[in-house]
Amino acid sequence: MLSLDSLGNFASKIFGSSNERRVRGYRSRVEAINAMEPEVAKLTDDELRARTEDFRRQYREGTPLDKLLVPAFATVREGAKRALGQRHFDVQLIGGMVLHEGNIAEMKTGEGKTLVATLAVYLNAIAGEGVHVVTVNDYLASRDAEWMGRVYRFLGLTVGNIVHGLDDDERKAAYACDVTYATNNELGFDYLRDNMKLRKDDMVQRGHFFAIVDEVDSILIDEARTPLIISGPLxxxxxxxxxxxxxxxxxxxxxxxxxxxxxxxxxxxxxxxxxxxxxxxxxxxxxxxxxxxxxxxxxxxxxxxxxxxxxxxxxxxxxxxxxxxxxxxxxxxxxxxxxxxxxxxxxxxxxxxxxxxxENQTLASITFQNYFRLYDKLAGMTGTALTEASEFMDIYGLDVIDIPTNLKISRIDDDDEIYRTQKEKLAAIVTTIADCSRRGQPILVGTTSIEKSEQLSELLKDRKFLTELGRSLLSQAERLKDAKEGKTSAESELKAYFNDIGQHLVDLGSAKSKDEPIPHQVLNARYHEQEASIIAQAGVPGAVTIATNMAGRGTDIQLGGNVEYRLRDWIAAETEAGNAPDDAAIAKKRAEIQADVDVKKKIALESGGLYVLATERHESRRIDNQLRGRSGRQGDPGRSKFYLALDDDLMRIFGSNRMDGVLKSLGLQEGEAITHPWMNKSLEMAQKKVEARNFDIRKQILKYDDVMNDQRKVIFDQRKDIMAEEDVSETVQELRNQVLNDLVSRFIPEQAYAEQWNTVGLREAVQAIFGIDQPVDEWANEEGIANDEIFERLQKAVDEKSAAKVAEIGPETYRQIEKMVLLQTLDHLWREHLITLEHLRQVIGFRAYGQRDPLNEYKSEAFVLFESMLSRLREATTGQLMHVELGAPGEELADLEMPELPEMHAHHVDASTGFDELSDELAMADAAIAGRGRGGPAPEKRAPIQTRKAAGAFDPADPATWGKVSRNAPCPCGSGKKYKHCHGTYE
CATH class of the missing domain: 3.90.1440.10 (SecA, preprotein cross-linking domain)
Structure with missing residues (x-):
């Protein structure tokens, strides 16, 4: 009898999987786009550009974007051909359709995701509401904005780029563009900072219409575990x-x-x-x-x-x-x-x-989950999302579509090799690296931490270790039997291999050269542009590259090397030397580099293509797939293999002790490994368990965050409404009446007898809040008086006091004071509320001991706290406004300095390391490399003050040595003032 799985597999063979059926559904529109290509190709540049305005006119007249998809995609394809010399493949057109529909396109490494985004970005930019393209670091945001920006500008769109270090005016201009490239951190922090501004004109973002998130799994899953936080002194x-x-x-x-x-x-x-x-x-x-x-x-x-x-x-x-x-x-x-x-x-x-x-206080915070759910439409692209498809659908409502590759993948994925100890595993890894280096096969080595990258790097430099390893392999070769005469065997081939590689290692270890025995590059996770350059050349024959995390690098490993990166470095070097090359020199150099790369690519292909070697299994299959997917780009040959040891974290957690006993009983010798497809399957099952557990943790955290998020939306919406209004006097009056009503209800309950009224308390409370003394206790003695009449008398007195304040200060001035006080009081109480919620969350778990659900308890008490905050807002705002005085008679508001935002510090903790990735050093390093294009050197950037002090270059008397100074930082001259009130006023 057939099982359900068997029936499902049988049906898939006949009808195709659900993913295949969805992909087939896009084919008709791909054919329609292809049919338009000859017609569009005949247009002049100006005619092609004019189509953008025509699409916008049709959209304004009511034509939906879906109806414009075919001609718009045909226009972008032609624009890319003319601006970049690149033509979208048919599968890339499908990827663009998936993005436009608000889904995730899973596309393998090297399939051109960066180019795919231009299709959906252009189509949605027609609406004129701004499209955000989200990258994982400043370097990629700058690179892609310049690179893909050529296409958009060619077609008449404006392009902005948000990187660290921009001021508000620059950010506002970038967000006003049709297309804006930015990192997830910058977008989130700008949203938080906007909702702390005191004037609507100071806000930089204009809405959340459509966003495409590059490396969507890295941003929406890995980085989403910790919130973005803006803090300030408490x-x-x-x-x-x-x-x-x-x-x-x-x-x-x-x-x-x-x-x-x-x-x-x-x-x-x-x-x-x-x-x-x-x-x-x-x-x-x-x-x-x-x-x-x-x-x-x-x-x-x-x-x-x-x-x-x-x-x-x-x-x-x-x-x-x-x-x-x-x-x-x-x-x-x-x-x-x-x-x-x-x-x-x-x-x-x-x-x-x-x-x-x-201590520092959280001024504002938001998780990436809640920030990106603000967008009307959200899409993403990555090489690895299918393993997390259920989370994307559950949390974000995003479906994952696997886009076919342009050319068939020819990479060989070997079974894992499992060793008993780390020592044996590392010996095998170094042996494989040395062999690839010797044969001219480029190899990419993936590790799970920077420490392990450095450990492996040290072994590749250690001549004594290499010599001992080589002698060990030679002795193993001696123990192996020779094949019988005239015959071959696996054992004799292994003996020959051990002899060759063993002697090679001994030679490397005994060499007197000062050069590294095995030249290699270790990626430094801090400097993204340097990473991209290293990765771009990792396909050169014999190249050895050690990397910690291959997600979000944004650069393909091309066999033979990357022509564009080599050309860019040459142009930069020539320009720095004062010999800026002209177009003819650049064209000549490009041809030379291309010829060299073609020769090297042939050598790399003959050696087997890129070899991806992983030193450990990650707890998530997705991270393993990201590394593996670096090989086999665009149909190139390649190979991948994972080297494991029983004391690896994942192996140790899932019962390696028992396995160690089994391997000993099987007689596994030192240096020998066990390899079998069943082992791969069992490891994948272990990874699935960890993934499911991590998903449950993230989902539970999000449930708590959603409670705060609902309250955040209410507060932020109220702030926007207040900032948008010129006159908030009606709102203030409603608050005043509500406060008065609450006081009367508290001291004179409706069902209470007159002798139970606390009129003395009411009189004192009214005097404290409103600054008026009314004989409430005397009114209570009047025959037949009710609480409604007392409220009306108090309301009349309060309104008269308010009118007198307006007349005293001046209507225009008082209206602006009302707005300032309302916003400042709201902000102050909201920050205190955030602290209280943080403290509540830390202790709410103890409610489980009383058989109560902590989440429900948190929701209930958070609501009570929110109601209490709103009550205090009404009381505090009313009290301040009823007592407000100007400093001197006739003083105008123009003479009063608007309150400044508090000193702010941005934080986002890397969930995998626990370090704050937005420390000053990292932020300045990112700022120093931001904005570098593909065709020339970076603009000059000044080092941070701390760096220049350490280098002895800092001079308090010379602003030229100060570097980049935050406007709210103390002025480096030593005056004690903020920079913007001292030397910053001259800028």
């Missing part, structure tokens, strides 16, 4: 830290549960009761410790408890010069300048009784 809370710290030493071991292995500590029931008692006596606590309004206090207690019970002086940190300095747990070195987050460092400072430095 108000001083030193007194609270010190007050809480005094009570922690009173705790005994019976008050808390300590798990040193997991580095966790928490109060138990007895400890909670004790802390409630001592904090209440110290007048720090009202009610229960775990009442919702005490969330922040609970957070401080927990951090103080960690500081005292988990962190040891002179082991985890030291006190030096009156500061708490972290000690790195791996190296034992001091880490000055690094601080623990979430108030833990302040808790340690309180414990050691040193000066408490202000």
């Amino acid at each position: 108000e001083d809370r030193a007194d609270l830290y010190m007050a809480v710290d005094k009570h922690i030493p009173k705790l005994t071991p019976e008050h808390y549960e300590l798990d040193e292995k997991q580095r966790q500590v928490a109060l138990n029931d007895e400890g909670n009761e004790f802390m409630e008692k001592v904090l209440a006596e110290a007048e720090l606590l009202k009610g229960s410790l775990y009442d919702i309004e005490n969330v922040t206090l609970v957070h401080h207690v927990n951090q103080a408890l960690k500081a005292h019970k988990l962190f040891q002086r002179d082991k985890d940190y030291i006190v030096k010069g009156g500061e708490v300095v972290i000690i790195d747990e791996f190296t034992g070195r001091m880490m000055p300048g690094r601080r623990y987050s979430e108030g833990l460092h302040q808790a340690l400072e309180a414990k050691e009784n040193v000066e408490i430095q202000p």
Whole structure:
């Protein structure tokens, strides 16, 4: 009897898979585009460009973009032929259709995803609402904006490029273009910063119409695990830290549960009761410790408890010069300048009784999941998305379509080789690298971390290691039997191989040359342009390239080398030497380089094409496929193989101990590996389990983020509405009436008798908030008076006070003050709300012990906190406006300086390393290489101040030595003012 799987496979053979059927559905439009090609090819450049305006006219008249797809794609294909000398393949047209529909196009490496995007970008740019093309780093954003920008500009579109270091005016101009290239970080931070601006004219983004995300799996899955955060200095809370710290030493071991292995500590029931008692006596606590309004206090207690019970002086940190300095747990070195987050460092400072430095506060944050879901239409492209198809559909509503390759893939994917130990695995890897280098076969070696890349690099330089490895292989060859005369065998071939490569390694190890025994390149993840140049030449015969993560490099490995990159480097070198080449010299050099590359490509092809060697399996199949896919570009031959050891992370987690025993019993000798398709299958099953677990974690995190996101949307929409209005007096009046209504309801409940009214309390509250003294307690003695009448009398008095304020200050001035106060109060309370939500999220998990769902509890309490924040907004705004005074009689608002945005720092933690990828050094490095095109040298960039100080080039008296200075940073001249209020005013 046939199983369901068998029936499914049988049906697929007859009807094709669902993916194949979808791809076939695009073929008719591909044929229609091809049919238009002769007609479009006859047009002059001006006639071709005029089609853009014609498409826009049709769109304005009601023609949907889908109806314009065929002629628009035909126009882009012709534009690319003329501007770039590149013609879209038929499969690339299909990729463009998938992107236009708002889906993910999975296209193998070398299939031209960058060119594919131009099709959907051009079609959607016709709408005039701005199309965003998202890349993973500044270098790719700049490169693609210049490279593909030739096509767009040729067809009459404008192109912008957002990179690190641009000011608001430059960003606004870039976003106003038809097509805008930017990194995911820049887009997200601009969105957050826009929603902190005080004037709508200062906002740089104009909406979220359509975005195409390059390397979509890297951005929407890998980088989406941690949010983008903008932080700034928090108000001083030193007194609270010190007050809480005094009570922690009173705790005994019976008050808390300590798990040193997991580095966790928490109060138990007895400890909670004790802390409630001592904090209440110290007048720090009202009610229960775990009442919702005490969330922040609970957070401080927990951090103080960690500081005292988990962190040891002179082991985890030291006190030096009156500061708490972290000690790195791996190296034992001091880490000055690094601080623990979430108030833990302040808790340690309180414990050691040193000066408490202000902590940073989250001013705004958003996850990539929630940012990219703002777009009306979202699409993506990558070489590896199918393994995460369910997540893309579940989280983003994106379907993944596998686009066929232009030429059939001829790469050979060998079965994994599994060794018992790391030592044996590394020996096998070095042997294979040496063999490829010797035969002239380019090899790309993928590692899972920078440390492992450097470890492998050191082995390739270690002559002693190479000599010992070579002698080991020679001795293995001696143990192998020769084939019988006149016959061949696998054993004799292996013996010959061991002899050849063994002798080669011995020769490399004993060479006296100063050159590296095995020349190689190790990719540095910080400098994206250098990476691209290295990758571009990784297909040269005998090239050895070691890389950590091959996602998002944006550059193909072309066998023989990359003509364009070599030509660009030559032009840059000649120009720097003062010999800028003319067009004729460039054409001559291009021909020379092309001829050299053709010869080298032939050698690389004969040696078997690019060999991709992976030193470990990643926990995600997708990352493995990204590396493997670098070989076999555009039908080229190639080979890939994974080398594993039983003590690799993935192998160790999934029961390598049992496997080690099996291999020993089978008599596996040192240096021997086990290879079988079944092993590959079992490893893939293990990877699927890890992928499913990681997806569940990301999905759970997103559920919590969605709670904050819903509130963020409400606040940001309200801010936009306020900024868009010239006059917010009606809004302010509604807030004022609501505050008054709430006060009356609180002190004079509807169902209460007159003798139960708290009229004294109401009188005091009205005086405190509105600044008016009304005889409410006397009114209450009047016969038959009701709470409605009291409200009306108070409302009349409040309105009169407000009208008097308007007359005193001036209507125009007062309207602007209303707007400023409303926005500033909203921002202040929203930031406090974010901190409270962060603290709530950290402790909400304990609700599970009470058999309550933490997520539902979080939703419920977050809503209560939000309502409380809105109530405080009404009260605080009304109170400030009723008491506002100008500094001097007749002072105009024009003389009052508009409030500045707080000092801001951007953060995005790399989920795989835990490091903040937006540290000053990385940001400046990215800025220094941003904007470099393919055809010439980079524009001159100044180094950051820190770098120039270290180099001795910094001079406080010479602004030319200062480098790039943030407008809100202290002025380098030493005046103590912000740069924009000092030397920055001259710019």
